[in-house]
Amino acid sequence: MAELQLYDGRPADESGRLPREIRVYDYLEELKIPFRRTDHENVATMEDLYEADRVLGVVLCKNLFLCNRQKTDFYLLSMPADKPFKTKELSGQLGISRLSFADPSDMLKYLDIEPGAVSIMGLMNDTEQKVRLLMDEDIRKDEFFGCHPCVTTSSMKLKMKDVLETFLPATGHPPTWVKLSGNWT
Secondary structure (H helix, E strand, O other): OOOOOOEEOOOOOOOOOOHHHHHHHHHHHHOOOOOEEEEOOOOOOHHHHHHHHHHHOOOEOEEEEEEEOOOOOEEEEEEOOOOOOOHHHHHHHHOOOOEEEOOHHHHHHHHOOOOOOOOHHHHHHOOOOOEEEEEEHHHOOOOEEEEOOOOOOEEEEEEHHHHHHHHHHHHOOOOEEEOOOOOOO
16 A cells, blocks of 8 residues: 555545545635545545544544434434444433434435545535534544545545534534443443
């Protein structure tokens, strides 16, 4: 594998890139949000991202697309990558009897993202605010936020302040802060 490079902003050559990735860069530029990014091979697991994390100097968040039992309410959970996710713990905080992973078709419908590339950047595509953003309070203290630009072949970092004060308000998705224990038991 080639050595990953760190870049400021969007790629100079956008040929071969998916439209959903280009729309992320367009949106961030429109909002005047600077970002750094690296391109890499397609990733399927959090472990595959270790090199991208190193190059970016940030740990990319784990993002999960969830729904209620009736599949009428959808949630995007952003949490530290190394923290375990326990459905029961989050369901209790939200007052929901059961949460499960949403179907990939719903992910595509609401966020224009496919499995593996789930990212808060997809919230820019949810213009009807059908998805509720949940963020673990432990990521609020970080200076930077790491995520995918809606594809699994690039990773990026932005200032947390820009995410919270500019990006999320522009998308109409204020975060609901949750506290996940990180305990396996």
